[in-house]
Amino acid sequence: MEGDVLGTLRALGYTGPLVEADALSQAVQEGPCCPDFTALCSWLVSELKTVSPVEECVTSTTGPEDSETFQLEISGLVSELQCPYQSLTTGNVTSRLDIRESCVQLLLFLGSELQAARVLHARQSSRAPRQVPRADCDDEVFGELRALCQALGTAEPARDVPLSQLFTDLEAKIREATCRLPPTGVGKPLLSCRLEPGQWEHLEVIHRAMGVEYECRRQMLISRLDVTVQSFHWSERAQQRGAEMQQLYEPLRRALSATTSITLGHLLSAREDLSVITKTTCRSNREKTACAVNKILMGPVPDRGGRPSELEAPMPAWESRRSGGGGGGGGGRRQKWGGKGRKHKPS
Template identity: 50%
Template sequence: MEGDGAEGCLSMEAFAQVAEGGVSSPQFTALCSWLVSELRTLCPLEEDVSPTQGPEDAEMFQIEVSGLLNELHCPYPSLTKGDVTARLSTPENCLQLLYFLSSELLAARLQARKVPRSAEEEDKASEAVREIHHICQALGMAEPDPTCSIHQLMADIESKISEALSTLPPEYQQMEPLLKVPLTSEEWETLASIHKALQTEYQRRKQMMVTRLDVTVASFHWSERAKDCRTAMTEAFKPLRVYDSQITLAHLLAAREDFSRIIKTSSGALRDKTTCAINKVLMIGDVPDRGGRPGEIEPPMPTWEKRREGGGSGGNQRWGKRGKKKKK
């Protein structure tokens, strides 16, 4: 029992039912192990509790629980005194253990909410909330209930996605994701740093292209006819200057195999899918002259005269070698 399965047992009726099995029940030990794992994410605990596979692991489980309760300074003598292997011999003591672990987890979660988060953590949390809202909107789901647990929300989203995928044609259902290997937390951090570096690089490229666009638009203003349309031209190009990329790591997870195409852009196979009606337009008759021939530009053009004979010395004809002015 892990994840949302254990989350679903957090009720008094479920606790009482699970505690009946005692330490010989894998369901009871799995629930205890899950509560401890959730607690360890919020508290720097040294002790840990592993779930059992059968009754033969019950003794080791009780020893691990004993060490954990000592670290947590458990106030219940029935769980901390006497023979270690006999403390969880009754359903009442097992139920008390579940109550204690769940109360410690609840207190740790409440305490974690009171700790002020940094600006970076706030930005990440806000981004995660926005992504969840976008997912719900895309799937046609209602806005998530603030009291709903993350495990339950993820389960609802997964169920809705499976339902939506079942309605797709077979060729889309068989499409494999582009990223097939699960990544560790360290690899995700590396991937995030690569994504940030690429965003910076593309932002610089965008700035270069915008600068080129500004220069081109400014050249249009040189025309006499364009002087009256200066404002309209500026407004027409303004939306192109404020475009920002919205590509995130979520797009990587959503990418399928057909996104990976290592084909030359001039190949016939690719051109069959990228051709459009404008590629087939032919200009018949007199083609408008685009100009661009410097030799045909009308005067005034700068003219240069050949150097006169004997004029190479310049001012030295009037001045002597030592800088004195010659007498006429």
């Protein structure tokens, strides 16, 4: 179940300290006494309140002394959301989350509620006429639109302009800008055909499946990196400077993420030159990747053999026949199965 919780949190965009499996396992073990666990619940509830009319609030704690207050707030929340888990709605209010399984169920319930609320909110928003986000809000969508307008040399979008009209104007501006470029300036798109709505849905399914596959691969590579770095700490010199090594490695490690940032927008912006595959050992690439280490040659090394062409096939020893163990049996068999009138010399 903890694996389901991790997958749900990553799908929801959670980037807190409990995104790692070990940290999450420790947090659900401590339950409401863990500040990270209560902070995660508070984040899920705050995200839920942005897309659904939830009245109850859940605040994170600073220590075990606030665990009872936190459980009282969770009790009111699950009652409002009509939680189906009896372990979260029955029994003593201040001890419902003392069990590890109850904490995992709480995270699964809040995560699923948030996912469902976001889907319903997206459907309702798609039916209503959408406006351009306000300029004074820190919205990622507005930031992208503003950067696009600046690149095209147009004014920033007004607050009361529908998105459909804005995209129509931007498309016309982009077509006008691309006409002034040389024929090979942008290149032909890799996706040259128009897709139907059903095909886009199928493409989205493929994209999610590939995202899960490559996320597993990236997680494996990150785990290999962690093991490799840990092996450097085994030497005596490294143990003396372990704190310095950890201080240098931690910022780089936190920057590595197993989740992918590739979207379907990258497919639309991909050009035909992206499908050209060149070898990493070709001359043009080696001019950029060659370094001084490649020019170091190994000295003479001892010959350890191992060439099959210089080996002779081993001959059978026939020890059993020389000792007389197999001769009698063989003679008896020949005498038993020999033809009529044939004589055999005694061995």
